[in-house]
Amino acid sequence: MKSKAKALYIHIPFCRNICTYCDFKKFIYNQKRIDDYFKSLFLDLEQYSAKKYKSIYIGGGTPSCIDYQNLKRLLEYLKNLLDKNFVEFCIESNVEDINENFLKILLENKVNRLSIGVQSFNEKFTEFCGRKHTKKQAIENIKLASKYIKNLSIDLIFAFPGQTAKDIKEDIKIVETLPIKHLSYYSLLIEPNTILFSKKIENVDDVTQEKLYRCIYNNLKKIGFKRYEISNFSKFKKYESYHNKIYWKNQTYDAAGLGASGYREETRYVNNSNILKYINKDFSKDSITTLTKKDIIFEEIMLSLRLDEGLNINNFNKKFGINFIEKYKSQLNYCIANKLLVVTNSNIKTTLKGSLLLNSVLELFLD
Ligand SMILES: C[S@@+](CC[C@H](N)C(=O)[O-])C[C@H]1O[C@@H](n2cnc3c(N)ncnc32)[C@H](O)[C@@H]1O
Ligand code: SF4
Numbered sequence: 010m011k012s013k014a015k016a017l018y019i020h021i022p023f024c025r026n027i028c029t030y031c032d033f034k035k036f037i038y039n040q041k042r043i044d045d046y047f048k049s050l051f052l053d054l055e056q057y058s059a060k061k062y063k064s065i066y067i068g069g070g071t072p073s074c075i076d077y078q079n080l081k082r083l084l085e086y087l088k089n090l091l092d093k094n095f096v097e098f099c100i101e102s103n104v105e106d107i108n109e110n111f112l113k114i115l116l117e118n119k120v121n122r123l124s125i126g127v128q129s130f131n132e133k134f135t136e137f138c139g140r141k142h143t144k145k146q147a148i149e150n151i152k153l154a155s156k157y158i159k160n161l162s163i164d165l166i167f168a169f170p171g172q173t174a175k176d177i178k179e180d181i182k183i184v185e186t187l188p189i190k191h192l193s194y195y196s197l198l199i200e201p202n203t204i205l206f207s208k209k210i211e212n213v214d215d216v217t218q219e220k221l222y223r224c225i226y227n228n229l230k231k232i233g234f235k236r237y238e239i240s241n242f243s244k245f246k247k248y249e250s251y252h253n254k255i256y257w258k259n260q261t262y263d264a265a266g267l268g269a270s271g272y273r274e275e276t277r278y279v280n281n282s283n284i285l286k287y288i289n290k291d292f293s294k295d296s297i298t299t300l301t302k303k304d305i306i307f308e309e310i311m312l313s314l315r316l317d318e319g320l321n322i323n324n325f326n327k328k329f330g331i332n333f334i335e336k337y338k339s340q341l342n343y344c345i346a347n348k349l350l351v352v353t354n355s356n357i358k359t360t361l362k363g364s365l366l367l368n369s370v371l372e373l374f375l376d
Contacts (some may be wrong), residue, residue: 014273016064017057018257019050019083020266021072022284025103028196029139029204034268034282035070045288046267049078051282053265053292054086060263064252066099073102077114084118096251097122097160104142107150122160122250124193125151130183131176134169139204148187155188162191167221168213169197174224174307176218181225185232190248192234193241194225219365223265225345228359237317240362247298257312259305268295275300302329310374314367319358333357339374 022035023043036042065087072080091098099122100115107125115123129135130144142150156159163184167177184192199205199212213221226236234242237255245247255262264271268282279295281287300308306329313320325333334341334352341357344350349363349370363370 014060014261014263014271015062015254016066016260016262017060017062017087018252018262018264018266018269019054019065019067019087019269019375020069020264020269020280021067021075022046022070022267023074024069024071025074025105026139026141027204028270029137032200033070036284038074040076042284042288043075043079046284047083048268049288049290049292050083051086052290057090057265060090061095061211062090062263063092063095064097064099065091065095066097066252068101068349071103071106072100073106073111077110081114081118084114084120088118091119095119099250099252101126102154104140104147104150107154109153112154116157121158122162123154123158124162124164125154126164127151128166129169129176130180134166134172134176137169138166139239144183144267148183151187151189159190162193162248163189164193164195166195166197167225168218170210170213171219172213174221177221177224178228181228181232184234186230190245191241191243191250192229193232194229195240196222222365223361235317239315239367254316257310257316259309265282275305305329306331307371307375311371314357314359314363314370317358319356321356323355337374343373344370 023038023046024035025038027035027037051244067083067087089100096195098120100120101124102111103126127147130137130147132144151161151163165180170286196218199210209253229236229242233244236242237249238253241250241253261273262271263273264278264280266280267284267287269281270277270279276297276299278297280292280297281291283291286293309325309328311319320333322333325331341350341352344363345352348360349366351358351360359367359370
């Protein structure tokens with residue numbers, strides 16, 4: 010069946026260095042393996058060769074660390090898959106990979122959004138993460154990148170062990186001085202199969218996490234960054250991530266590359282995540298899950314409540330032939346009474362408290 014997806018995700022699973030907290034699909038840099046991977050990736054991409062996308066996102070791993078020959082070939086190929094009115098062509102980058110040559114390659118190939126993994130401007134915490142850049146490098150390279158690409162996003166992490174509200178405020182003070190348009194602020198999650206987990210480092214307790222999150226929310230608001238999704242903030246609506254909003258609005262998207270996930274025709278799939286198989290051009294899937302109507306309804310609620318604009322009642326009713334207010338009357342009454350949700354004329358949204366307790370709110374809608 011021909012995919013109608015407006016967005017394409019491509020996974021590049023290589024990094025120069027492995028961070029202490031990361032459990033994403035990635036391997037340490039190896040040029041021969043990268044050359045082999047790219048040969049397979051171009052074959053994998055052939056299935057989309059006749060398509061035009063509004064958004065293409067290259068994530069990883071670290072797409073910015075790839076040798077320029079492979080990087081250029083990939084961008085040149087993808088450039089041809091962009092719709093003439095495309096919205097975003099985004100690539101993830103580590104701080105230390107940003108230089109004039111890299112930025113020129115992006116610009117020449119229509120990349121119009123750069124997402125930079127900073128994690129913190131405090132070297133105590135970047136060292137804890139095992140990141141290799143300094144605070145000075147992060148500041149200078151963000152400024153340099155802004156000369157080439159206007160739509161700059163950075164990733165920060167909070168809830169490092171020992172991190173205080175003062176530390177957060179210091180990071181946000183630096184953000185205020187930089188030409189950043191968008192910010193993703195994730196709480197540190199200590200996952201099995203990471204260096205932090207093997208060192209028995211534990212997640213910060215919920216009360217501290219909530220205090221730090223409120224500090225982020227309030228201080229970013231003061232400097233003009235509006236939250237539009239639980240972990241995402243932007244200066245002006247036009248810099249909200251078009252690509253990620255396709256995920257959160259439960260729309261379809263295509264995927265290429267090792268272990269990448271896609272969504273089409275009510276089916277979620279995960280590409281093969283065995284690199285040797287992938288290099289041998291085995292493009293089988295690790296999983297293909299056909300969603301039931303019940304699954305899709307729950308996903309719709311779960312994803313839209315992550316967004317500040319919330320769930321649009323009319324659209325929901327039309328899409329599923331259900332009266333949302335009737336069906337979830339008891340859950341809504343409970344959440345409204347406990348100031349977790351608010352209902353406007355057209356939308357249901359979480360309050361700040363509701364967004365902090367989102368998992369508990371969602372459990373109520375799992376029938
Ligand atoms: C997987 S990385 C890929 C992009 C690039 N290599 C980088 O490190 O910026 C994307 C982002 O995921 C976030 N991330 C990954 N693992 C995380 C974890 N365990 N807890 C919180 N954030 C995490 C980091 O903020 C990181 O910038
Ligand atoms: S956080 Fe980014 S750079 Fe670090 S290991 Fe994960 S993918 Fe690689």
